Amino acid sequence: MKSYVYGIAFACAASVVHAGETAPTAVQFDEYGAVPVSLTGVAGDPANGRKVFANRKQGNCLACHQNAELAEQSFHGQVGPALDGVASRWEEGDLRGIVANSKMMFEGTIMPAFYVDAGYTRPLEKFDGKTILSAQQVEDLVAYLLTLTD
Amino acid sequence: MTLKALMLGCAAAAMATVAFADEDAVLSIEGETMVTQAAAPAHMENVDTVYSGWTFRTPETQALQLDDFDNPAFVFVDQALELYETADGTAGKSCMDCHANVADFAGLKTSLPRVEDGELVTMTNLVNECRTERMGAEPWKYSGGQMSAMTALLAHQSRGMPMDVTIDGDAAPFWEKGKELYYTRVGQLDMSCSNCHEDNYGVMIRADHLSQGQINGFPTYRLKNAKINTTHGRFKGCMKNIRATPFKEGSPEFKALELYVASRSTGLSVESPSVRN
Numbered sequence: 001m002k003s004y005v006y007g008i009a010f011a012c013a014a015s016v017v018h019a020g021e022t023a024p025t026a027v028q029f030d031e032y033g034a035v036p037v038s039l040t041g042v043a044g045d046p047a048n049g050r051k052v053f054a055n056r057k058q059g060n061c062l063a064c065h066q067n068a069e070l071a072e073q074s075f076h077g078q079v080g081p082a083l084d085g086v087a088s089r090w091e092e093g094d095l096r097g098i099v100a101n102s103k104m105m106f107e108g109t110i111m112p113a114f115y116v117d118a119g120y121t122r123p124l125e126k127f128d129g130k131t132i133l134s135a136q137q138v139e140d141l142v143a144y145l146l147t148l149t150d
Numbered sequence: 151m152t153l154k155a156l157m158l159g160c161a162a163a164a165m166a167t168v169a170f171a172d173e174d175a176v177l178s179i180e181g182e183t184m185v186t187q188a189a190a191p192a193h194m195e196n197v198d199t200v201y202s203g204w205t206f207r208t209p210e211t212q213a214l215q216l217d218d219f220d221n222p223a224f225v226f227v228d229q230a231l232e233l234y235e236t237a238d239g240t241a242g243k244s245c246m247d248c249h250a251n252v253a254d255f256a257g258l259k260t261s262l263p264r265v266e267d268g269e270l271v272t273m274t275n276l277v278n279e280c281r282t283e284r285m286g287a288e289p290w291k292y293s294g295g296q297m298s299a300m301t302a303l304l305a306h307q308s309r310g311m312p313m314d315v316t317i318d319g320d321a322a323p324f325w326e327k328g329k330e331l332y333y334t335r336v337g338q339l340d341m342s343c344s345n346c347h348e349d350n351y352g353v354m355i356r357a358d359h360l361s362q363g364q365i366n367g368f369p370t371y372r373l374k375n376a377k378i379n380t381t382h383g384r385f386k387g388c389m390k391n392i393r394a395t396p397f398k399e400g401s402p403e404f405k406a407l408e409l410y411v412a413s414r415s416t417g418l419s420v421e422s423p424s425v426r427n
Binding site: 056060062063064074075076077078079110112113120121122123124125127130132 | 334335336337338339340341345346349350353354355356357360389390393394395
């Protein structure tokens, strides 16, 4: 039963902003496109972030990025840069900004914005008004990325 | 930027160059050599060479297209040939009653879509026009099994001929509209056709080797769903993948996009019916 309740909460996560969370439209990017402040105030869980990274219906980061730490997953994409040692190249706020909306840092990038819920053209109805990831999933993903050091 | 970051950047850039299983592989079908690489038409500002989707596929998938006996699409082409010879509708006519030799359709696929009486028409439109206007028959569903098979049969008559759609004159406004759609980002993933098929062809997106999205091989048999796939069906699938609401098959938008994408295939041989993953 417990896992059932958890499943329901999880399925709704991407469409509901919880108390204490920063709404997608309220995220504060600095002049470089970084987001220094946590979106939730709750420490990210790197173990869940690892799942978000690989899951095709969540981050699906492997579609475009290679990551040796996930060697057990087949088929790593090559569209974006490899993420091995990414935490040695970027600060936490940079990574949060890139995940939330990379277009703030890299104009014209192909990379989707994972914490933007408005402004899309012809979104499929079931994704309309929603973010790809919840605020906590973004935090979990950032916490996982921070473990990828050289 | 540190030297290390610079080197990583260079490594990533080097990886982004086009990587084929075998760049020199030659597509020869039943003894006829297809043009699978050609100088890009002048209107393509960001691409030097156009490549058939065949060049991006694995050797196993490529091999299925070398011999019509191995090509699973021909089951459907044979079914279409039966339809071609079968009377339908109130006029009691078959395709063959007016078009005695299906081979006379050689060249049609290379020129479509095209403008007729101010309207952009696809091969599907032409088939349905014949059915409703001359045969007194019901139109077929745009990407249904019968229409997919029939358009594969008709396109097949042009196999080996270079794609060559008209983009100026009456066609210009349709072509411009298609171009605009090609470069418009849509859906929750916020991507345009060009993001993958112009900026990133040749690299892997998870398990898929990104192609240029050429349609010289369409209608195509896809191993993924084991049937003939139409251009509009494929456009629809792409849009769903990026979480966008697709345009309707046969819509003005998809017809304009088909014209624009066909113009990007200029010079590549018609391979219909090709085999893709």
